[in-house]
Amino acid sequence: xxxxxxxxxxxxxxxxxxxxxxxxxxxxxxxxxxxxxxxxxxxxxxxxxxxxxxxxxxxxxxxxxxxxxxxxxxxxxxxxxxxxxxxxxxxxxxxxxxxxxxxxxxxxxxxxxxxxxxxxxxxxxxxxxxxxxxxxxxxxxxxxxxxxxxxxxxxxxxxxxxxxxxxxxxxxxxxxxxxxxxxxxxxxxxxxxxxxxxxxxxxxxxxxxxxxxxxxxxxxxxxxxxxxxxxxxxxxxxxxxxxxxxxxxxxxxxxxxxxxxxxxxxxxxxxxxxxxxxxxxxxxxxxxxxxxxxxxxxxxxxxxxxxxxxxxxxxxxxxxxxxxxxxxxxxxxxxxxxxxxxxxxxxxxxxxxxxxxxxxxxxxxxxxxxxxxxxxxxxxxxxxxxxxxxxxxxxxxxxxxxxxxxxxxxxxxxxxxxxxxxxxxxxxxxxxxxxxxxxxxxxxxxxxxxxxxxxxxxxxxxxxxxxxxxxxx
Numbered sequence: 001x002x003x004x005x006x007x008x009x010x011x012x013x014x015x016x017x018x019x020x021x022x023x024x025x026x027x028x029x030x031x032x033x034x035x036x037x038x039x040x041x042x043x044x045x046x047x048x049x050x051x052x053x054x055x056x057x058x059x060x061x062x063x064x065x066x067x068x069x070x071x072x073x074x075x076x077x078x079x080x081x082x083x084x085x086x087x088x089x090x091x092x093x094x095x096x097x098x099x100x101x102x103x104x105x106x107x108x109x110x111x112x113x114x115x116x117x118x119x120x121x122x123x124x125x126x127x128x129x130x131x132x133x134x135x136x137x138x139x140x141x142x143x144x145x146x147x148x149x150x151x152x153x154x155x156x157x158x159x160x161x162x163x164x165x166x167x168x169x170x171x172x173x174x175x176x177x178x179x180x181x182x183x184x185x186x187x188x189x190x191x192x193x194x195x196x197x198x199x200x201x202x203x204x205x206x207x208x209x210x211x212x213x214x215x216x217x218x219x220x221x222x223x224x225x226x227x228x229x230x231x232x233x234x235x236x237x238x239x240x241x242x243x244x245x246x247x248x249x250x251x252x253x254x255x256x257x258x259x260x261x262x263x264x265x266x267x268x269x270x271x272x273x274x275x276x277x278x279x280x281x282x283x284x285x286x287x288x289x290x291x292x293x294x295x296x297x298x299x300x301x302x303x304x305x306x307x308x309x310x311x312x313x314x315x316x317x318x319x320x321x322x323x324x325x326x327x328x329x330x331x332x333x334x335x336x337x338x339x340x341x342x343x344x345x346x347x348x349x350x351x352x353x354x355x356x357x358x359x360x361x362x363x364x365x366x367x368x369x370x371x372x373x374x375x376x377x378x379x380x381x382x383x384x385x386x387x388x389x390x391x392x393x394x395x396x397x398x399x400x401x402x403x404x405x406x407x408x409x410x411x412x413x414x415x416x417x418x419x420x421x422x423x424x425x426x427x428x429x430x431x432x433x434x435x436x437x438x439x440x441x442x443x444x445x446x447x448x449x450x451x452x453x454x455x456x457x458x459x460x461x462x463x464x465x466x467x468x469x470x471x472x473x
Contacts, residue, residue, distance in 0.1 A: 012096070012395075013037035014110045014190065016079040016171040016201040018178045018227045024073035027080040030200070030207040031061050036255060037112075037203060038084035041095035045108035046075035047175050052106035056095040064095075079173045081110040084397070094136045097173075102146065105174050111138040112203055113167030113188045114395040117460055121163055140164065141172075153177060154226055158237040161224075165457050167246075167394035169219065171201055178227040181237065185244040185456045186221035187394050187447055189260050192232075199227045204258040218261050243445035244456040248396065250435045251385045252293050252356045261445075263436060266296045272384040272426060272434035273300025273354060280424035281305055282380045285349040288312030290356070290367060291339070297384045298354035307352065310345045312371065339367065347375030357385045358414070358425075361405035365418040378421040384434070386451040387411070387425050393459055394447070428452070 013034030017023040027044050042064040043056025053073055057064030061082060081096035097110040115121075118137035121144070126132070130143045144160035157172060157179055167187035172179045180201050182190055193200045193213035200213045208215055219225060222238035246253070249260050256266035276297065287307045289298025292315065302309035316338055351371055358364050368379045387406035401407040405414055415423035426434070428451060437444040449455045 012081055012083045012110075012112050013203040013207075014079075014081055014112045014169060014171050014201070015203070015207055016077075016110070016173065016178055016180070018077045018199040019229070020076060020195070020198040023076050023078035024070045026198075026200070026211050027078040028061065028065060028070055029210050030202055031080045031082050033207045033210040033255075034082055034203055035061060037253065038082040041083040041092065042081065043095050043097055044070075044073055044078055044080040045097045045099055045173065046073040046078040047106075047108075047173060048075035049175060052099060052101075052108055052173070052175060054097070054099045054108070056092065056097075058092055058095065077173065077178060079108050079110050079171045079178070093134045096136070096138060097171075098134065098136065098138055098142065100142045100146075107142055107145065108173045109138055109141055110171045111136075111141070112169040112190070112395065113183065114393060115140065115164050115168065116166035116393050116457055117164060118166075120460060141170065145172075154179065154224060154235065157181060157224060158235075161237050169203065176228060180219060180225045180227075182219040182221055182223055184222040184238040184241045185447070186219075186241070186261075186445075187244055187246055187456070189245065189249060189254070190219040192216045192219065192225065199232060201225075201227075204254055204260070206255045206258040209257065215259070242456065243441055244443065244447040245437075245445060246394065246396075247431060247435070247446045247448060248357070248385065248450070251431075256293075256296055261437070268435045269293070269296035269356075269384070270300035270303075271436060272431065273297035273302075274304040275430040275434040276354070276382050276384050276424070276426050277301045277304035279427060279430050280382060280422075282352060282382075282422060283350065284352045284378070284380060286310045286312060286345060287352040287354060288345070289354045290363075291315040294354050294356045294384070297356065298352075301352065301354050301382060305352075310342075312342050312345045312351060312353075313367065314340045314342055316340065339370065341370045341374035341376075343374040346371055349376055350378040350380070351376045352380045352382055353420075354382050354384065356383070357388060358383055358405060359388060360403055361414060361418060364420075368419050372419070379419075380422045381415070381418065381420045381424070383423070383425045384431075385426060386428050386431060386448075388450045390450050390453040392450050393455070394449075396450070 015030035017026050024046050041058050042061040045054045055069050079097050097108040100107045115137040121140045125143045145156045148156040148159040150156045168183045169188040169190035170181040193208040195213045222236050222241040226233045250268045254265045258265050287302040287309050289295040371379050389407045432444040
């Protein structure tokens, strides 16, 4: 994936284990399979039934954990996290799981998503005496839990969740209990599995394959699942639920070997390519996909049009994700370092370049130029998501319309800016058909906000970028 160049990044991945003698090691492997969801920091908290112990560090999980670190984490239950910072910024203090200690209990929290009213809640808590140790939106949940008048921990969590809004898949662990919660719109995925008597929870099912776990089911919107030594129980904390899972989980973020809400990601992407071929066919000699997330869609486009699929672009897998810094000059250089065009495949050919999305347009412009410099006579760009015209406030790093090329230019203008011979985006109907979710649900149970500007939750003024406040009047 080229997320760190595009500026399209998922916030994080969550993994948890209950009742396994090597809980920390299992969590490490689970997080490793979720590394694509966050590369800025990683952490694991374990419980031995009496206390919680933590280790976290910056960078990839192989950088955050050195030899001997896992052996220090003794316990049969664990919660882990890989992070990409969108709310609160980076730094070790914001790496998760966040660990809290009180006179009565320890508490570890891992969060995937973004709370849109975190600033409002934090201001209110600070007026009541709370002192925050991080700038992460996740920390407000711990303060709300401790301020609850309820006695049962599940009820304390339910009480706390009633104050927050936005996207969240939480894993919350005490010394003797693991609780998972999903927001009423189910914007972020969270899945439950088992290995014998061991329960595991992960942002994606690909983590189960690595550790040999069996898929049980997906978490449901507005649900709390409680796991302890007596088993697993489920209850709803909200009856006002409406599934609106992020469409870009299928288009870009999730690994192709994952199933998100019972839909295989590779199959969905391949079908998106087929839908794209129906909507915008073009006479060409070869089809190529931008590795890695667009390869499945490119195969689908090639099959539907009868045009040969070729590896016209090769990814350099030895450039570390953390190397590329988010400046315009280095983004452009970063594309050259990350990708190479295969001259023997594209020279003298009309090429269809299939990609999953366009954010700033920098990456697409560089790839089109790269293909033409390698001898492609024509480059036709096909994008298997609709134009991203609105920022996401739910944990994806697109904070302002000014960053989004599709907010500022027409499709024809974007085509000319990137030097393509043609440019087409999939329609929203084509997106929904390709993913194949239940059409009886509103919007097929998908969040389309970054394409339509219709958000499934209230968006608070202090979450808007100053530029967008001016644009919105």
